Amino acid sequence: MTQTLRQDDPLVHLLLTYRTMSDRHKAALAPYLDVEGYVEGDHRRAYTRRKRTYALEAKQLLEQAMGLLTERYALPGGLAVTLPGTDGDSHTLVTGQLDDAAREVFLHGQCHAFARALSDDTGWPMAVIIATECAQDSDFCAFEPWAEDVCACQLEHVVAVRPDGAHIDITGAHLPGTLPGYEDQEAIAMTEAIWAHICRSPLWRRPAVAEARTIVAPLLAMLDEGRTAA
Template sequence: MSDTVTSLLLRYWQMTDRHRADLAPYSDAYGDTDDTDEDYADAQAEAAAETHDFLTAAMEELAEHFPLPAGLPVTVPGANGARFSLITGQLDDHARKAFTRGQCHALARALAEVTGWPMAVLITPDCTYDTDQCSADDDAYAGLCACRFHHVVVVRPDGALVDAYGAHQPGDVPDAEGYRHIPLNETGWEFLAGSPAWRRPAVTVARTFTAALLAELDTTR
């Protein structure tokens, strides 16, 4: 684990040294810059974008090596601006709501990691919000407009669809009765994870709930 931290630090320092060298030509002898210089603004924006991407990836890498402990109070974003305060590993009704009302994709991802079961997304028959936002050529994933993506699950080997409330037969997922599902591959996951219509996937938090959910499935099959 210490090797991971050391590697991240070295890469970060190398990146910031490069950014400093790239921006140096735009500074005077006192280190002041002309904020109206468009070339400087472009170089600064490029450096900021790279730093953002690096830090995002670094946090994900650290999360792989330093999993959250059980019993930790956390807050995750939900649908329509909701915020859910959870206790990691405590699979109560509040947690189930969080993982079906805004964080279903995070739980599906975490379950897929630990079980190897494929993810799937349930599709609504029509757009669930303003259809004007869905043009005829809007095929964000699998030829479908993003407004039809409703709920993410994993598919158990027996065909059951699993979410925070357990295993369901296709077509019988609560609040999505009759909806068909399609496979959600890595391309689809990357779309959902980065889409402004979906919340930041709190996968690190979701990982703390997989053991409790899978234990329930074992006792109810």
């Protein structure tokens, strides 16, 4: 059954914006088309340029819509989903299940997604584990105002920070400097600038936050029981 949205629902604005945009695009492209809707040869180049511009605008609106839907609706458990990992790899997990498959995903390529999901759910801040030196070519090294002498390519692993100071990732709770694989490495606080960099950098994967959110409750339950990852 179709449901009626409230006037103040953000989805209403998105729907109206999309329809207005679509009508505007169609009207602007109409002069390049013949009566059957095909591009006339003399206008193909101009049509392609304008079509590309409109495609970028539509992509931005789609990203806004998907962001809103992700915030509004949680994924159900039991879905098999494949997510991008490191070095072009992909990993498959089942939503809602904290198992080896989930640990593989959220350790190798999606640690930032899990930290974001955990932070959003608990209000705990995030932190970034810093490598002692760049793991990438120096051409990837760019200094940003988030920490003194910390290069962008030194951002290595993202965790949530529990009120007691423990660093939390998909493997459980760890004292600072004891996270397996990152022993004795320093951490800096996550900022909006760092998060924006991570989301746009080719060295990081698209953060699969919606999928990560389905694993937060099992991880918190594990912490409450005092268990660690198997």
